[in-house]
Amino acid sequence: MKNLLRAKGLWSIIELGISLPVDETILNINQRELLEDARTKDHQVKHYLFQALDRFIFEQILDRSTSKIVWDSLKRKCGGNEKVKKFLRNGLRRKFELLEMKKGESVNDYFGRVTSISNKLRSNGEPMNDFKIVEKILRILEDKFTYTVVSIEESQNIITMTADDLQSTLTNLEQKLHTWKNKEVHYDVVEEEVDEDGLLLMAVVEDGRTEQKHIWYIDSGCSNYMCKEEILFLNLDKTFFYFVKLENNVKLLVQGKGDVKMSLNGITYTITNVYFVPKLKSNLLSVGQFLDKGLSVVFKESMCTVFHSKRREIFKS
Secondary structure, three states: OHHHHHHOOOHHHHHHOOOOOOOHHHOOHHHHHHHHHHHHHHHHHHHHHHHOOOHHHHHHHOOOOOHHHHHHHHHHHOOOOHHHHHHHHHHHHHHHHHOOOOOOOOHHHHHHHHHHHHHHHHHOOOOOOHHHHHHHHHHOOOHHHHHHHHHHHHHOOOOOOOHHHHHHHHHHHHHHHHHHOOOOEEEOOOOOOEOOOOOEOEEEEEEOOOOOOEEEEEEOOOOOOEEOOHHHEEEEEOOOOEEEEEOOOOEEEEOOEEEEEEEEOOEEEEEEEEEEOOOOOOEEEEHHHHHHOOOEEEEEOOEEEEEEOOOEEEEEO
């Protein structure tokens, strides 16, 4: 209501009220015009106030003579005094603390409920900064947002983060999860080494970049590069989520995507867009991805060889 009256240029009627002379007969023409203008504006304010009231409250303040008297009366009746505000704040604080995200509730709907209570607290004199709201929301999100919450807390300063920024991030993630829900990436179980025709479909590659050997399997059934060791990533986007499905219908969560360096025969290669799958049994190199990059992969006599069109043989395993 304050915003409406300010926009109409009428808030001063509430703040200052209007002065009514004891005897209007002594007023000159200019004074009479000013008085009539003030009364007109006062009636306008009363009209806006009456429109916002239910019948029960309206009948109680109908006899108030000016809009300022109506406003002051409403403040006393509807929580304008400090005792009533304190009582309301206590109830709203409890609601705010107990507010949890319902199962299946959208991010926007949940933010709407949090914002509604936050605004009520502010209107009753409770300081509610964005940090308090952001901290509350991060604390009680659904389990599907767990990895995003950890990523946000590790990579961003939540003290300076606004509620709008958080809502935007979570809404984008929710849309991606909804898009990915029915998407599946299929690859063979790691233990499966031979197909029905007896052809070798997997080979072992050792990354000699460090003293500790890291084993990679070249898999003809794997659709994407996948790594279970976070330490091998040069960079890792943990806001990326996906699902991969094993041949035995077991689903694993992809908890990020990034670049990995691998040293083969003294040459260091950078593999891009590698999925981070912590629960994977072995690191996987995709034959399909090799072919998309213009490489050739040959399985012959228990040996796997990868060729480059210009550099010829890259490695053999």
